[in-house]
Amino acid sequence: MKTNYxxxxxxxxxxxxxxxxxxxxxxxxxxxxxxxxxxxxxxLAHARIIEIDKxxxxxxxxxxxxxxxxxFPYTFGHMVKDQPFLAMDKVRxxxxxxxxxxxxxxxxxxxxxxxxxxxxxxxxxxxxPRKAAATGAPIIHENLERYDHSSMYKIVPGTNVCTHMTYxxxxxxxxxxxxxxxxxxxxxxxxxxxxxxxTHAAVVQHDPSGRVxxxxxxxxxxxxxxxxxxxxxxLSFNQVHxxxxxxxxxxxxxxxxxxxxxxxxxxxxxxxxPVKVVFSRQEELTASQVxxxxxxxxxxxxxxxGTLTARVAEITWDNGxxxxxxxxxxxxxxxxxxxxxxxxxxxxxxxxxxxxxQPSGAYRGFGTNQVTWACEAxxxxxxxxxxxxxxxxxxxxxxxxxxxxxxxxxMQAAGLRETLEKASQEIGWGEQYSRSTGALVRGKGIAxxxxxxxxxxxxxxxxxxxxDGSITVxxxxxxxxxxxxxxxxxxxxDSIGVPLDSILIPNPDTxxxxxxxxxxxxxxxxxxxxxxxxxxxxxxxxxxxxxxxxLGANPQRLLLCEGKIMDKDSEHEVSLKEIMTKKYxxxxxxxxxxxxxxxxxxxxxxxxxxIQWMGSIFWMWAxxxxxxxxxxxxxVVKVLRIAxxxxxxxxxxxxxxxxxxxxxxxxxxxxxxxxxxxxxRGRIMNDTFADYKVASMLDLPVIVPIIVESHHSxxxxxxxxxxxxxxxxxxPAIANAIFDALGIRFNELPITREKVLSALxxxxxxx
Amino acid sequence: xxxxxxxxxxxxxxQVDTTPWITLLELLRETLHLTGTKEGCGLGECxxxxxxVDGRPVNSCLMLAVDARGRQITTIxxxxxxxxxxxxxxxxxxxxxVQCGFCTPAMILSAKALLDxxxxxxEEEIKxxxxxxxxxxxxxxxxxxxxxxxxxxxxxx
Ligand code: FES
Ligand code: FES
Numbered sequence: 001m002k003t004n005y006x007x008x009x010x011x012x013x014x015x016x017x018x019x020x021x022x023x024x025x026x027x028x029x030x031x032x033x034x035x036x037x038x039x040x041x042x043x044l045a046h047a048r049i050i051e052i053d054k055x056x057x058x059x060x061x062x063x064x065x066x067x068x069x070x071x072f073p074y075t076f077g078h079m080v081k082d083q084p085f086l087a088m089d090k091v092r093x094x095x096x097x098x099x100x101x102x103x104x105x106x107x108x109x110x111x112x113x114x115x116x117x118x119x120x121x122x123x124x125x126x127x128x129p130r131k132a133a134a135t136g137a138p139i140i141h142e143n144l145e146r147y148d149h150s151s152m153y154k155i156v157p158g159t160n161v162c163t164h165m166t167y168x169x170x171x172x173x174x175x176x177x178x179x180x181x182x183x184x185x186x187x188x189x190x191x192x193x194x195x196x197x198x199t200h201a202a203v204v205q206h207d208p209s210g211r212v213x214x215x216x217x218x219x220x221x222x223x224x225x226x227x228x229x230x231x232x233x234x235l236s237f238n239q240v241h242x243x244x245x246x247x248x249x250x251x252x253x254x255x256x257x258x259x260x261x262x263x264x265x266x267x268x269x270x271x272x273x274p275v276k277v278v279f280s281r282q283e284e285l286t287a288s289q290v291x292x293x294x295x296x297x298x299x300x301x302x303x304x305x306g307t308l309t310a311r312v313a314e315i316t317w318d319n320g321x322x323x324x325x326x327x328x329x330x331x332x333x334x335x336x337x338x339x340x341x342x343x344x345x346x347x348x349x350x351x352x353x354x355x356x357x358q359p360s361g362a363y364r365g366f367g368t369n370q371v372t373w374a375c376e377a378x379x380x381x382x383x384x385x386x387x388x389x390x391x392x393x394x395x396x397x398x399x400x401x402x403x404x405x406x407x408x409x410x411m412q413a414a415g416l417r418e419t420l421e422k423a424s425q426e427i428g429w430g431e432q433y434s435r436s437t438g439a440l441v442r443g444k445g446i447a448x449x450x451x452x453x454x455x456x457x458x459x460x461x462x463x464x465x466x467x468d469g470s471i472t473v474x475x476x477x478x479x480x481x482x483x484x485x486x487x488x489x490x491x492x493x494d495s496i497g498v499p500l501d502s503i504l505i506p507n508p509d510t511x512x513x514x515x516x517x518x519x520x521x522x523x524x525x526x527x528x529x530x531x532x533x534x535x536x537x538x539x540x541x542x543x544x545x546x547x548x549x550x551l552g553a554n555p556q557r558l559l560l561c562e563g564k565i566m567d568k569d570s571e572h573e574v575s576l577k578e579i580m581t582k583k584y585x586x587x588x589x590x591x592x593x594x595x596x597x598x599x600x601x602x603x604x605x606x607x608x609x610x611i612q613w614m615g616s617i618f619w620m621w622a623x624x625x626x627x628x629x630x631x632x633x634x635x636v637v638k639v640l641r642i643a644x645x646x647x648x649x650x651x652x653x654x655x656x657x658x659x660x661x662x663x664x665x666x667x668x669x670x671x672x673x674x675x676x677x678x679x680x681r682g683r684i685m686n687d688t689f690a691d692y693k694v695a696s697m698l699d700l701p702v703i704v705p706i707i708v709e710s711h712h713s714x715x716x717x718x719x720x721x722x723x724x725x726x727x728x729x730x731x732p733a734i735a736n737a738i739f740d741a742l743g744i745r746f747n748e749l750p751i752t753r754e755k756v757l758s759a760l761x762x763x764x765x766x767x
Numbered sequence: 768x769x770x771x772x773x774x775x776x777x778x779x780x781x782q783v784d785t786t787p788w789i790t791l792l793e794l795l796r797e798t799l800h801l802t803g804t805k806e807g808c809g810l811g812e813c814x815x816x817x818x819x820v821d822g823r824p825v826n827s828c829l830m831l832a833v834d835a836r837g838r839q840i841t842t843i844x845x846x847x848x849x850x851x852x853x854x855x856x857x858x859x860x861x862x863x864x865v866q867c868g869f870c871t872p873a874m875i876l877s878a879k880a881l882l883d884x885x886x887x888x889x890e891e892e893i894k895x896x897x898x899x900x901x902x903x904x905x906x907x908x909x910x911x912x913x914x915x916x917x918x919x920x921x922x923x924x
Contacts, residue, residue, distance in 0.1 A: 011860045655863040
């Protein structure tokens, strides 16, 4: 099909507002009578709350409400309902919110917070999930088994194990016995912060009649948040009204109730006055959420020629003190630890464990970073030991079209090989090059990843053709920063046949825009794109029928293109605006089309009975190839070049795909080489950007984004997704390149300068 | 205690009665409602809050509003002139230099200060100048391209 917009790098539709400073983010929302919130946070990692005295705080001039867990005794949780809005009875991590204040000014709120007196009885704390899972560990949630939770997640009562899962396919003992060599390795991947430049924030108003909480938020899934809040408070869905703003970055971190919960607790007591809660950077780094830390063990049987015969994985994930999306991250992550490789016999055991640390949750990749780190580092270890080219061993084991996934789903793997071939070619894999100059040594590494999307999930939309021919697309897909509005507008324009600039996509409003599962799981282009495509086709059909009626023509002979209706026979052309004006006259009217997409009935996800949920409506493949230079005197690793090839199905907007790829590579470098929390008894010591280093412009390598288009049979115009898989291969590609340079393997992230230096010293002790 | 501050923002004179300890960032965002200037840390470590003071980039979270007395402040809202976008705004749009957009005002203003002083700034200077601004969307490559597009010379091309 010929498209005017799809496939083109049209500039982003939100760019004008953003370059002129007009875009409103959550932190910019200002309302009449608005109060400011501040939060008292726990200084201890694990303690019983004996008493909270808020009397002095309430006397601070300008203070309108001081709220504790006793005043607002509710708990929430997307997967396990384990988290109080404000701590009740116990605190479970350093900087957990204990009490909150709303006042006329931020200064007054802050002053009042400092006047709240709390008495604690300190309890033993545990920070390592492996220790927390052991018998005798201090129990973090005594009532774990009594929390509401989905039956998908198996809780282990009386322990800190939040979810436990095992799965096997084939016969691993047989598979291992068929192997010529068995590899056993352990890997560690550290927690990292999302650090969106816009910290978590919310503005909440409780209408004076007490019926509705209105929440302004830059969350990534307004329906999920509203649903969870309604569920926590015993309200109906329409009593928690989310209004999305622009978002200053999410990366998964905005996929939970964070500032919203504090805002709701305060707004309940401010008699209709809205309350704004904005996290400081310190709060963002220490008390929002982080990527799940994970300890991974992989045992892999391999034939001499590199063929995988069996793989056994054991993963312990750190959930932190509360669940957020940890249970699902652990589940989906564990499933993909076998990588994009055909493995006849597999088994995994995965446990997610509570610790006295800030909650862990979704982080760009949703478990894929953790498992890809282990899987791809081990593939390199295997290749090296067997003397097989790392590219060849991957090609040999890759899924091919028609292979079966671990739940029996038939794979569509067309783009997989191509990502590896193109990335390795671009990095000059196998070519001779000068590997060292003085203390500087170079090396190259590759890593591939597989990422599915949560399946099945639903997206709905409405398309409104207004009486003047302008179009409004009503969707609950937020613009998290990744270009959602632009890509969806391109799909709408080509599905209807109108100019891109006639389309407006307002920010979501849960009282108006219909359900969407959320901007998560790299699902928006595919799912909402499909919903918009359906709605677009409906309104297009109706427009042509109306035009036929107005023009006295045969609707079959009419075309709608770029907002013009053309009669194929007479070649007579009329604008959509004219048709709409003729039809609706001076009085006005609307053409409305709805779209609902769900993959639930697609044969693509057919799999074995009861384990269909393990599959995915589409699979995203990616390979990153890195070239690094290590300074053996200082330990500094410089990433010189990364070729990043991604099978996106079809690039609706190639420039937007490049943004995702380039941005992820930077984030990947940052996660791998620089970012690391320094903890002391549960307290994060580096809680500022000065100490928690993230990549800057000076760390930018040459990035070569490569877009592979395998055309998904059911995707909108063939598209799949891109946001998440772009990050996970970066870390192992860099580590594999460091190994290539130094012959030293780092199985634990991050790979800091100090670690490299001490490994070099160990290898070559100074005489 | 209130004091009076006279300053010019985007060519418009303002007289503001305020407390002596508020920062320029707070004055711009909260008193003058110019929310295009963003706060990413409040500690001088992320660059999100950069505005131009007499043409020089300054972290407005670190500058007291009183120190802006009598000075010319330019914020992102002041870059459009006679309805036309500044060439940097134009190139940021065209080159895809905007993702979430939170760092964008600071990036554009810093780049403007650089190009005003050195219209042929090349890649290295651009990197050095903008490296104090964190873009967590990691859009550095396209930001550099956008600034280079708006610079006259291609010093190191
Ligand atoms: S807000 Fe001023 S430097 Fe971060
Ligand atoms: S575009 Fe998001 S922080 Fe730069």
